[in-house]
Amino acid sequence: MKILQKTLLALTTGALLSVSAQAAINYSGQPYAGVKVGQYSPDDVDDDAVSYGVYGGYKFTSNFGIEAEYLTTGDADAFDEISEKSEYNADVYGLYGTYDYVFPNTALYAKGRLGIAKNKIDVDYTDKFDSSENESFGYSDTGVAGSLGLGYNITPMAGIEAMYNFYPTIEDDGADLDSNGITLGAHYKF
Incomplete structure (x- = not known):
C-alpha cells in the first residue's frame, strides 16, 4: 500500500472514530478556498502521478454549493522499456455542484461533487x-466528473477533506482512457 493511500486511510479512520462535542454549524452563504495534493491514476500506465491544485467554492445552503477546481500533475512514467519510454502529465479544470451531509453532533461530514471537467x-x-x-x-476531453469523500471541520473557519475523484474519459484513437484519483485538501472559509 502506497504512503498516500495509507495516509488517507488513517485520516479517514481517525475522522470516523473521533466525535466532536461541538454542534454542527450552519455554513450557508459562505465562500471558501483551499489547496490539495493527491494521486492521479489513468488506466494502463506504470506509475501514478503526484497531483496538486487549488479549489474554491460557495455554500448557498448548509448542504448545497458550487465548487471550482484546478488540478495538475508532475511527470510520471506511462511505460519505460529497454528501447523506449513514455512520460505523461495531466491538467484537470472542473466546475461542480456540491452536496454536504453533516453528521449530527460532530464536525465530520460526507461530501459529493458532480459537474463538468476538462x-x-x-x-x-x-x-x-x-x-x-x-x-x-x-x-483531452470534457465531460462528467465527480467526487465522493469525507471532511472534517477542524475549526469553524478551517477544514480538511479526503476525496475519491473520477475524471472525464478521454477517447484515444477509438480506445477509452479512464482516469481517477484521490486527494487530500485543506480549505479556509471566509
Whole structure:
C-alpha cells in the first residue's frame, strides 16, 4: 500500500472514530478556498502521478454549493522499456455542484461533487536509440466528473477533506482512457 493511500486511510479512520462535542454549524452563504495534493491514476500506465491544485467554492445552503477546481500533475512514467519510454502529465479544470451531509453532533461530514471537467493529458514519447522518433502529443476531453469523500471541520473557519475523484474519459484513437484519483485538501472559509 502506497504512503498516500495509507495516509488517507488513517485520516479517514481517525475522522470516523473521533466525535466532536461541538454542534454542527450552519455554513450557508459562505465562500471558501483551499489547496490539495493527491494521486492521479489513468488506466494502463506504470506509475501514478503526484497531483496538486487549488479549489474554491460557495455554500448557498448548509448542504448545497458550487465548487471550482484546478488540478495538475508532475511527470510520471506511462511505460519505460529497454528501447523506449513514455512520460505523461495531466491538467484537470472542473466546475461542480456540491452536496454536504453533516453528521449530527460532530464536525465530520460526507461530501459529493458532480459537474463538468476538462481532463487533458500530455505525453512525451522517447525512442532511446533513435531520437528522430521522439514526439510529444496530447489528448483531452470534457465531460462528467465527480467526487465522493469525507471532511472534517477542524475549526469553524478551517477544514480538511479526503476525496475519491473520477475524471472525464478521454477517447484515444477509438480506445477509452479512464482516469481517477484521490486527494487530500485543506480549505479556509471566509
